[in-house]
Amino acid sequence: MAQNTSPAVMAQRIEPHDSLDYFPTPPWAVRALCEHLDTWGSIGAASCWEPACGSGDMVRALKGYFGEVAGSDVHDYGGPDQDEVADFLFPALPALADGWPAGAPDWIITNPPFRLAEAFALRALDLAGEGVALLVRTSFLEGVGRHERLFARFPPEWILQFTERVPMVKGRLDGGASTATAYCWIVWVQPCPSGSGRAPRHPTHFPAFRWLPPCRRRLERPGDYPEA
Numbered sequence: 001m002a003q004n005t006s007p008a009v010m011a012q013r014i015e016p017h018d019s020l021d022y023f024p025t026p027p028w029a030v031r032a033l034c035e036h037l038d039t040w041g042s043i044g045a046a047s048c049w050e051p052a053c054g055s056g057d058m059v060r061a062l063k064g065y066f067g068e069v070a071g072s073d074v075h076d077y078g079g080p081d082q083d084e085v086a087d088f089l090f091p092a093l094p095a096l097a098d099g100w101p102a103g104a105p106d107w108i109i110t111n112p113p114f115r116l117a118e119a120f121a122l123r124a125l126d127l128a129g130e131g132v133a134l135l136v137r138t139s140f141l142e143g144v145g146r147h148e149r150l151f152a153r154f155p156p157e158w159i160l161q162f163t164e165r166v167p168m169v170k171g172r173l174d175g176g177a178s179t180a181t182a183y184c185w186i187v188w189v190q191p192c193p194s195g196s197g198r199a200p201r202h203p204t205h206f207p208a209f210r211w212l213p214p215c216r217r218r219l220e221r222p223g224d225y226p227e228a
Helices: 027-040 057-062 095-099 114-127 144-151
Strands: 047-050 068-073 107-110 131-137 158-162 183-189 208-212
Touching: 027 057, 027 131, 027 158, 027 183, 027 208, 047 057, 057 068, 057 107, 068 095, 107 114, 114 131, 114 144, 114 183
Parallel strands: 047 068, 047 107, 107 131, 158 208
Antiparallel strands: 131 183, 158 183
16 A cells, blocks of 8 residues: 655654744634633633743734733744743743733643643643643543543543644744644633632533534634745
């Protein structure tokens, strides 16, 4: 049998251990998440931190929904929407945390480096006041060790599986790209503090699985992609 070598099949997100793993997120995929969050509870007054923002593509999309959005990255990409160069996994909070009343944002939302996604999830869950959302390959849901370290200890609220593929290209946004990789959003909602007005999570909580219906055409905006 001949090997399938089409670009979509071969475009796998496999990076060297020392790579920055920079795959910018198409803004429409961020808007799909935000629309879902808005159906659960208003995020218009909430603060949000994107700690692997690259040149700021996700930050720009988040600003259309959240009241306050800050972006940082371990590398200086030079974009106007990157507020600070900071290592998200470093114990100390970056200077931009001074802008949050509680010293941490309401939400942390990011497309993390794949090999660090589990560490990003655990760090974000330790910091965020209301919730965490990570855009990951669907295969991230697999793994006995990851289940024991992350999902069994911190069950997510939703797994939002894209029915459309979310093409991502190393180092740039490309509206004409294709991919064979499936992606989903994993969303955790923090236990509700007393007086929050939200129902507390049941101790035996199980994640809700949702399909994100086709939405790319509806959610893309002029200017989302740089000119060729």
